[in-house]
Amino acid sequence: MNQIIDLRSDTVTQPTPEMRQAMANAVVGDDVYGEDPTVRSLEQKAADLLERPAGLFVPSGSMGNQIAVHFFTRPGTEVVGETQCHIFNFEMGAMSALSGASPRPVQGCIGILEPEDVEKAVHPTTGYTTPTALLTLENTHNLAGGRIMSPERMDQLVAVGRKHGLPIHLDGARIFNASDALGVPASRLARGCDTVMFCLSKGLAAPVGSVLVGDETVIKEARRIRKLFGGGMRQAGIIAAGGIVALDTMMTRLGDDNRRAKRLAESLAEIPGIAIDPQLVDTNIVFFRLRSKDQTAGDFAQELARSGILVHALDDDAVRAVTHYHITDTDIESAVDAVRRAVTPR
Ligand SMILES: Cc1ncc(COP(=O)(O)O)c(C=O)c1O
Incomplete structure (x- = not known):
């Protein structure tokens, strides 16, 4: 992997x-x-x-x-x-x-x-x-x-x-x-x-x-x-x-985390099957929902993990992704690609 x-x-x-x-x-x-x-x-x-x-x-x-x-x-x-x-x-x-x-x-x-x-x-x-x-x-x-x-x-x-x-x-x-x-x-x-x-x-x-x-x-x-x-x-x-x-x-690099979270949110918003308002992403935490009733957040997180992307499944349809020191711009692109593959379209 x-x-x-x-x-x-x-x-x-x-x-x-x-x-x-x-x-x-x-x-x-x-x-x-x-x-x-x-x-x-x-x-x-x-x-x-x-x-x-x-x-x-x-x-x-x-x-x-x-x-x-x-x-x-x-x-x-x-x-x-x-x-x-x-x-x-x-x-x-x-x-x-x-x-x-x-x-x-x-x-x-x-x-x-x-x-x-x-x-x-x-x-x-x-x-x-x-x-x-x-x-x-x-x-x-x-x-x-x-x-x-x-x-x-x-x-x-x-x-x-x-x-x-x-x-x-x-x-x-x-x-x-x-x-x-x-x-x-x-x-x-x-x-x-x-x-x-x-x-x-x-x-x-x-x-x-x-x-x-x-x-x-x-x-x-x-x-x-x-x-x-x-x-x-x-x-x-x-x-x-x-x-x-x-x-x-480390204080001065928190802006990178905030910027990458926004980028992640904007890219996720373009994926059918994902519900998210990037305007609401102020800092380094990104919450999104799965539109399909056929896939739970837990199942989605498991599917994503097969591509090496770990996220936190919250409710039945809510998922959290948090950017931090070890997450690069390339990682954001890889995560978005993996989400595109893992999510069940609406
Ligand atoms: C808003 C907020 N307060 C408090 C805490 C608690 O921190 P700790 O995990 O160190 O107990 C957290 C942890 O995620 C948090 O997000």
Whole structure:
């Protein structure tokens, strides 16, 4: 078989040679004692990037999100967020399991929340409704196909949260893809949010980890919660070193991923049997649907895999393809050719 073209996720990225070198040479210490200089340096770099006072290196994006949820909520409270957001759907119910909080989903328009809808979902503490403790936003929105909420929309949503005295957490797993696409700093997109989580291990291609940033008080307590959740790591500078190289060298190439995703979407739109609106592809995630009722997404993904192209089958008819560091222009052409062969025409 030809070389595999893995479009399942940007989490499949391998560390660069420079990352491996930095990891081999990293100066480390016991990070649970706060003695790992490489981790400290990554945390400060991340905090500076997002223009926040402090940062905390965490093993995964999910843990970063759940630490924020735990910090801001109490058992019996609600978290308002978009129906399809990662925190509600893909973190194993951690919000209720670890924090006793429940989701209050608000349907967005392909990932984009309307401020009025968020406003309606907020419950005051009347004594008989479940009180709202947190507003969570996701930008870019994974399940909506990497869609971006504009800085203006972010401002409006933050204003709704503020009006009701709610803290705001931003799941910015891929915030730098949004920042590149918009040409605005990530800190602008995150303006007004109390905490922001972003991932090093997706488009930035570091092997492990995410960072949660916020003010000193949140991050001090987040450190305790990280330990509570089993995320206290010892000589974590080994992996943090990869994260530092990721921030220094990989940020500027995210635009290539965004551009290739658009190219993929435009080519797929020309294939009978595929339903996709390339206009909705803002960053590096491409969702499309199969028009034929005779072929499930699972069957289609299996057929495609025979040509060495891996994609993620979601519902019966939905497929996700994600561009990343290892995907070239030629790979996009090969993937489109393979889709043309694998898809059942309508
Ligand atoms: C939007 C979003 N948030 C959070 C996460 C969680 O990241 P991790 O897989 O590191 O837990 C992901 C992972 O894909 C994601 O897409």
